[in-house]
Amino acid sequence: MTASPARVIVGGVGYPDLCDYSIGIEIQERLSAWDAPPTVSVEDLSYNPIAVCQRLDDEAPGERFTRMVIVSAVCRGTRPAGTVHCYRWDRQLPSNDEIQDAVTDAVTGIIALENTLVIIGYFGALPAETIVVEIEPEAHEFGGALSDAVRQVFDPVCERMKEFATDDESVARLPIEPLTFSVPPGMRVL
Amino acid sequence: MCFKNLPVEFDDQGKPFLREGIRDPYGAGAATPTGGSRQLTAERVAELVRRNGHDGTVRPMDFDPVTRVAGALAFHTVADFPNRKIVEARSVATLFRGYEVIMVGRDPRDAIYITSRACGVCGGVHSTCSALAIEMAIKCVPPPLGVIIRNLALALEFLYDHPLHLHLLAGPDYSAAIVEATNPSLFERAKKTEARYTEIHGYRTVADLMIDLNPLTGKLYLEALHMTRVAREAYVLICGKYPHPQTIVPGGMSSTINLTVMNEMMVRLGQFFDYSKKIALIWDDITEFFYEANPEYRKVGSRRATMIDTGIFDHPDAYDATYENSDDWGNRRWATPGAIVDGKLVTTDLRTINIGIEEFVDHSYYAEWTGDGQKQHYPTDPSGNPLSPYHPWNKVTRPRPEGQNWKEKYTWDTTPRWDRNAMEAGCYARLWNTAVAKKMPESPYMESTGHSLKMRVPAGALPETELEWHVPADWNAFERNRGRAYCMAFTTLIAFENWRAAMEIIKTGDTRTSTKFDMPTRGEQRGVGFWGAGRGYLTHHLTIDRGAVANYQIVTPSTWNASPTDRWDQPGPYEEAVLNTPLLEETNDPTKFRGLDVLRAIRSFDPCMPCTTHIQSEAGLITREVNTCACALDE
Numbered sequence: 001m002t003a004s005p006a007r008v009i010v011g012g013v014g015y016p017d018l019c020d021y022s023i024g025i026e027i028q029e030r031l032s033a034w035d036a037p038p039t040v041s042v043e044d045l046s047y048n049p050i051a052v053c054q055r056l057d058d059e060a061p062g063e064r065f066t067r068m069v070i071v072s073a074v075c076r077g078t079r080p081a082g083t084v085h086c087y088r089w090d091r092q093l094p095s096n097d098e099i100q101d102a103v104t105d106a107v108t109g110i111i112a113l114e115n116t117l118v119i120i121g122y123f124g125a126l127p128a129e130t131i132v133v134e135i136e137p138e139a140h141e142f143g144g145a146l147s148d149a150v151r152q153v154f155d156p157v158c159e160r161m162k163e164f165a166t167d168d169e170s171v172a173r174l175p176i177e178p179l180t181f182s183v184p185p186g187m188r189v190l
Numbered sequence: 191m192c193f194k195n196l197p198v199e200f201d202d203q204g205k206p207f208l209r210e211g212i213r214d215p216y217g218a219g220a221a222t223p224t225g226g227s228r229q230l231t232a233e234r235v236a237e238l239v240r241r242n243g244h245d246g247t248v249r250p251m252d253f254d255p256v257t258r259v260a261g262a263l264a265f266h267t268v269a270d271f272p273n274r275k276i277v278e279a280r281s282v283a284t285l286f287r288g289y290e291v292i293m294v295g296r297d298p299r300d301a302i303y304i305t306s307r308a309c310g311v312c313g314g315v316h317s318t319c320s321a322l323a324i325e326m327a328i329k330c331v332p333p334p335l336g337v338i339i340r341n342l343a344l345a346l347e348f349l350y351d352h353p354l355h356l357h358l359l360a361g362p363d364y365s366a367a368i369v370e371a372t373n374p375s376l377f378e379r380a381k382k383t384e385a386r387y388t389e390i391h392g393y394r395t396v397a398d399l400m401i402d403l404n405p406l407t408g409k410l411y412l413e414a415l416h417m418t419r420v421a422r423e424a425y426v427l428i429c430g431k432y433p434h435p436q437t438i439v440p441g442g443m444s445s446t447i448n449l450t451v452m453n454e455m456m457v458r459l460g461q462f463f464d465y466s467k468k469i470a471l472i473w474d475d476i477t478e479f480f481y482e483a484n485p486e487y488r489k490v491g492s493r494r495a496t497m498i499d500t501g502i503f504d505h506p507d508a509y510d511a512t513y514e515n516s517d518d519w520g521n522r523r524w525a526t527p528g529a530i531v532d533g534k535l536v537t538t539d540l541r542t543i544n545i546g547i548e549e550f551v552d553h554s555y556y557a558e559w560t561g562d563g564q565k566q567h568y569p570t571d572p573s574g575n576p577l578s579p580y581h582p583w584n585k586v587t588r589p590r591p592e593g594q595n596w597k598e599k600y601t602w603d604t605t606p607r608w609d610r611n612a613m614e615a616g617c618y619a620r621l622w623n624t625a626v627a628k629k630m631p632e633s634p635y636m637e638s639t640g641h642s643l644k645m646r647v648p649a650g651a652l653p654e655t656e657l658e659w660h661v662p663a664d665w666n667a668f669e670r671n672r673g674r675a676y677c678m679a680f681t682t683l684i685a686f687e688n689w690r691a692a693m694e695i696i697k698t699g700d701t702r703t704s705t706k707f708d709m710p711t712r713g714e715q716r717g718v719g720f721w722g723a724g725r726g727y728l729t730h731h732l733t734i735d736r737g738a739v740a741n742y743q744i745v746t747p748s749t750w751n752a753s754p755t756d757r758w759d760q761p762g763p764y765e766e767a768v769l770n771t772p773l774l775e776e777t778n779d780p781t782k783f784r785g786l787d788v789l790r791a792i793r794s795f796d797p798c799m800p801c802t803t804h805i806q807s808e809a810g811l812i813t814r815e816v817n818t819c820a821c822a823l824d825e
Contacts, residue, residue, distance in 0.1 A: 048432075054419050100362070100405045101257060107354050107418065108260035108798075109310010109433065122406070 008165045009056070009065040009127065010036075011045030013072040013113045020081070020137030020150045024072035024113070030158050040165045045070060049106040049116040056125040067129040067171070069164045071157065072113035073150075074134035081138030082149030084157055086164070087177040089130040093121055094179075114179055131164045131171060132179075133157060192537050193546060195223045195610040198576060206545060208576045216548070216578040218757050223610035225532065226494070227769065229761040232596040235268050235278040247271045251785055255284070258359045258789075259797040260311055263752065266596075267768060267788060271780040276788065279761060279768035280596055281752045283603035286555070290587035293742035298324050298709065298734050299440065301742060305730065306434045308744065309798060311354070312347050312723045313433040314425070316730070316744070319719035323732040324440040325511040327717030330707040334506035336442025338692045339703055341503045341524070342455070343429050343443070344722070345685035348617070349421035349462055350432070351724030352678045355796045356469065357403065357414035360671055363790045364476050365403035372775045372786050379483055386478070387471035390652060396479045399472060410472070417465055424458035427451050442704030452693060459685055464650035466679040470657050473675035477668040486774055491667025491767040491791030494532050498608050498750065499619040499727050500540060500720035501527030503684050505631055506691070513572045513718065516540040520720065521629050524684045526638075527720070528623030529608055533665070535626045540720050543608070545571055547729075548580035549745065550605040553598070553754040559586035567733075567741075572716055582731035582743035583716060605753045605762065606745050612756065614763040615726030615747035616795060618673025621659055621680060635683040645679045648686070667767070667794035674796065711737040723747055725796045751795045767791045 010031055012024030024046060031042045045052050056065060079085075093099060099122050102115040113132070120126045135157065138147040146154065163170045192200065197209035197220060208215050215221070230238075242248035248271070254264040262285045268278035289305055296304070301320035306313035318340055325331070332340070362368060370377040380397035393399040402408040422432045428445045429435035437445040445451075480487040503524035510519060520527045520540035528538045529546065537543060551558060560566070566579040577583060593599045607613070624630050625643040637644040642660045659676040662669040695701075719730040726747035733741040753762035761769060771791045775783055 050415055051419065051422065096406055103358065103406070103415075104258050104260075107311070107358055107415075 006039065007063065007065045008040045008067045008069065009045075010040060010042045010069045010161055010165050011071075013046045013070060013111065013116055015046075015111065017142055017144055019139035019141055019143050019145055020135075020147050021073045021140060022144070023135050023137065023146065023150055023154070024070075026146075027071050027154065027158055027161065030154075031161060034162060036162075037166060041065075045116065046111055048109075049111065049119040050103070052116055053120040053123050053125045056120055056127075057123070065127040067131065067165070068127040069131045069133065069161055070113065070117070071133040071135065071161060073137040074113060075137055076134075079136050080149065081136050081147055082153050083136040084153050084160075085134045085136075086160065086174055087132055088171065088174045089117060089132050090176045090178050091121055091126065091130065092178050093118060117179060129171060131174065133161060133164075192542055193609045194531070195221045196546060196578070197221055198545065206542065206575045215576075216580065221610055223607075223758055223760060226496075226612060226760045227766055228759045229755045229765065229769070230278060231759070238270070238277055239268060242270070246780055248277070249780065251783065251788070253785060253789065253792075254282075256789065256792055256797070258362065259793060260309075260359075263792075263797050265764070265768070265788070265792060267785075269773065269780070269783070271773070271783070274773040276769050276771060276773075279765040280600055281603070281754060281762055281764040283601045283752055286589060286591075286602045287744075288589070289744055290742055291589070293739045296739050297737070298327070298732060298739050301730070301732070301739065302438055302440075303434070305742075305744065308746070309723070310433060311798060312351055312725075314343060314347050314429060314435045314438065315721060315723040315728055317435050317438040318344065319721040319728050319730045320732075321438050321440050322511070322719035322721055323717040323730045325717065326513055326719075327715035327732055327734050328440065328707055328710060329511065330441040330705055331509070331511045332442030332705055333700065333702040335447060335692060335695045335701060336703040336705070337504050337506040337509055338688050338695065339428055339443045339445060339447055340438070341688045342685055342692070343425060343435065343438075344502060345681050345688065346421050346425040347433075348677070348681045348724045349685070350418050350425065352617070352674055352681070353414040353417045353465075353469070355724070356473070356671065356675060357410050358405075359796070360790075360793045361403045361410065361414075362405040363786065363793060364400060365405065365408060366397065366400040367404045368786065369400055372784055375776060376483055380479065383479055385475045387475055390471045390655065391468045391475075393472070393475070396475060399475060417461070420458045420461050424455045427455050439704055441707050444704055447692065447696065447701055447703055449696065452689065452696065456689060459682070459689060460650060462678070462682040462685075463648050464652045466682045467647050467652055467655045467657065469675045469678045470659075473672045477672045480668060484774065486772050487668065488664045488666055490771050490774070490787045491670065491794050492665060492770045493614070493763060493766040495530060495622075495665040496532060496611050496613055497530045497619040497622065498543065498613040498615060499525070499528055499623055500543060500722060500729060501525050501538075501620065501623065502722040503688070513541070513716075516720065517542075521627075522631060524624075524630055524687070525620040525680075525722070526623040526627040526629045528619070528627060529613070530619065530622060531609070531611055535623060538623065538627050538629060541571065541573060541575060544718065544720075545575045545577055545581070546608045547582060547745070548578045548607050548610070549582055549585050549743075550580055550607065550756055552605065552757045553600055554604050555589060555591035555599050555602050556604065557588040557590040559588055568716075582729065582745060583718075583733065583741070585743050586741070587743070601752070601754045603749060603752045603754060605756045606750050607756060610758070612753065612760050612762055612766065613750055614795070615750040616670060616673070617677040617722075617724060617726055618670055619726055620722065621673050621677055622661060624680075625659065625661055633683070633687060635687065636680070643676075643680065645676070645683055647679050647683065667790045670794035709737055710734065714740070723798070725798050746798070748795075748798045752797060764792055764795060764797070767795070
């Protein structure tokens, strides 16, 4: 294990009571009980992305978070449910029109991983390293139950989140990737 | 006479009654509206396209989805490019809301938390509207401080909502980035046009102002993002969280209110003194610039001034939660209720407003509920006044997405009408009612003159400033935005008055914010929440049967505004506004039109489709925008 970075924020994004789509929130809640090092802050990041951005921006210069580890259900539909994919976001932003759409979504009530990242990226509040942990969901009904496939990865994902929060080498081994989970035109179904 | 179309008259004591001798008084033929504009039939439009479509000059121009609005809205138009006009306009709400179905059978108190989720912008207004409906049904009156704090919560939601709409959603339509692209000569003119209110907002020319309206980079855009935070912070002091509050209960608020809370709120509220002066005068400058540059802009989004609002901000000395006294306490609200038809205020009485409401589903994905031998549940309101079988207390929500074409059904929105008129809802309706009615409580900061509303906004960094909103001669997209901008000041001053009233009550030691209540477990009760969203009118009609919700009907501002054409071919407000909109972009090439003026017309209403429709489909839960394949409708 190598030294942890200066400050790390760990959180999840999702909707409550939406089965697998709540996994981001549920993992964040589990990690809240973690006796984390003082440099690590576990927080709910599942609220208005503009407000998340403003919260990150509130940190004093020199004390800002240097790494973010963020988890969410991401439906690509091309991989088995329960697939976990971790990577460092390459911080490439979409076009200005798409960013504007992300802001519109955010201020009108949409909470989603990609608009959270795009907004905090665009407005300059993004920590230098951003680790994205995607979990492929299956169940999308109202309710609290996770599908079997997602339940099985719950504990391992929690451990990996801790690792990414505290171990530089683990992070360095992750691929650098763009956000490639934008939903094709048509219905965006969670 | 208040009602021109419905066969409802008033006796000498002012009590409404149904005109005698009409066999089916609420039938389509018995009360046919006159005076409004009419949509061309789908057949006539198809014929126009057929005759002129060979060179592409009359052809569909669809917006799917309409961007920079809250939620899922599609809009179909047929544009006649040579004549620069729209010949068909169809507003399509693409998602089903379903709260009416979700609520049935539940404990009425659940409505406060469940219906809040109807909107991700202004959920709290639904919570409060639910609480009001329950209070009326169970006869529970909040203590004075509870009423006042509820008013403050509402005002703070609006102070989040108005900047958001003006500078994040509608504002970019008037920005340099867009105007320069669609109307270069207009932007050149803006560079040479001195702004009138430089001393307040700081912009020397109109072009300077347009540059700061640019999305993402403009100072006004970024400032609006910041101000939404200020309002949100003040809101959570009394409501716990935003946008879904945790402290709203029947009988008041569950928050603890003390001097610390009030002082922290004032620190934030005070920031809106200067901001609201600036916003009002910025939109004065924008509006006057466009009018002077080209008077045709007066037609963008124009329609007859026909609008409705139930009023908001209760006076603690008046509000008693009863339907019977609702005319009295409604008329003592800081924002006066009212129905305006063709620019004339025809009533401010909540019961008259209520009995004139009907909701139709002819072009909506729902089945009728009045047939099949079903008897009308309530022939009258609780005061014995006549009710239509189409009234929300009688309505049954029966989703049926069939017959998908422009002739039959094309939207999940319903068709509310008042006295069978296509009414518009908006914060400007409350401004208009209040200005004309001269019924608002006496105030050191506001004065209703009968034709305008004077607002004396206290000094901040800027000096004390008197703003005056005048009832406009034309009703169009620009006046909607200008009205919303003035509503910032109106709301700020009402919040300030209520803040001061709260401090006076706290001084007396009466810090109660709620009244204990028991939920009935027997019999049937009825209530209605008459409230408002940032976007205007909001009602929740509730029926309780043996302690559970038997019927729950929500009518939001966008239910009115996005409504489809009705059974008399009267277009809904968005549709009518678009039909009257000239195409003023500086191009003659139909393929290069961006439809900017159509979008200005639609966005000026501040559409909020999550409130209008919502999130359930057989494919799962939809939480993001949806576009519809409108080709299926082109039949």
